[in-house]
Amino acid sequence: MNKKQARRGWIAIFGILLGLFAYGILECRQRHTPQRRIPVASSSTNSVGRYTNHPSDAVQAKLEALRKNPYRERHPEMKGLAQVPPLGTDRLVLRGINSGDYDDFFATWNDRDAVYMLIYIPWPTSKEQAIHYLHSLSYQASRQEGLYWAITEPDAGRLMGVIGLTLESSFDRAELHYWLAKPYWGKGYATEAAKRVIDYVFRDLNIHRLEVNCFSDNARSKRVIEKCGFQHEYLRKECLKKEGQYKDIDYYYLLQQDYLGIQQE
């Protein structure tokens, strides 16, 4: 082997080692970054189409407006929640929550009947607590550990309730949460919003297992859960104390393959 060939050989070996080193760094970064990339609004344009072919004109128009003019620049203190991708259903727009929603959000809490069914929210509540809670949700969202939407009608635009997810990305698992202010109960809104978010969870976020739970005496929520196709998994007897009473909690799950199977039928 002459000098020239030897030099080429060394260059080739150096190139291979450099490639392996770069690959190692990339692999390591991927393993240590369990956070799930939240699909941005543009990909949810398609999923709006996939979920339902009948969003009203008002819903479509509102979604377009939200995509053109997202909230995040205007609400820096609520950046995490303001940036969630808007989603549409037949009658509803699910959008990011911003600081203009504080009063309406507090209205969803300012009702003992509603709060009594929310596992971790104490009664009575205050507006300061509600805003603090929203900021904590926003922080969670900015860390991609949660996603929450305001449930709104397209014309009024006011926050009527909240639907959201806590995300456990390393396990491809999420938990669903929802509540509405009492004037909006009984219109099918919770089920409509939940079905839309479930579709987003399995198709866009590629979550494997979605969980939900509720107090065993929460008949309305149980019905929503049932209509969304969740499977009952277990009941924890008297596992939580609310207003001095030990309460049972029912736990449910839905797997991605079951949901997509159901959808493909």
Ligand SMILES: CC(C)(COP(=O)(O)OP(=O)(O)OC[C@H]1O[C@@H](n2cnc3c(N)ncnc32)[C@H](O)[C@@H]1OP(=O)(O)O)[C@@H](O)C(=O)NCCC(=O)NCCS
């Ligand atoms: C639970 C909640 C979100 C339901 O919202 P909603 O928009 O009224 O729900 P939907 O209209 O989509 O569905 C409610 C179902 O419960 C049924 N329902 C209403 N009152 C009921 C009752 N007392 N017993 C049994 N079922 C009842 C409704 O008829 C409907 O079922 P249907 O479509 O088969 O007729 C709402 O009541 C709420 O925010 N409650 C307080 C907070 C809460 O419980 N959050 C859930 C925590 S897990």
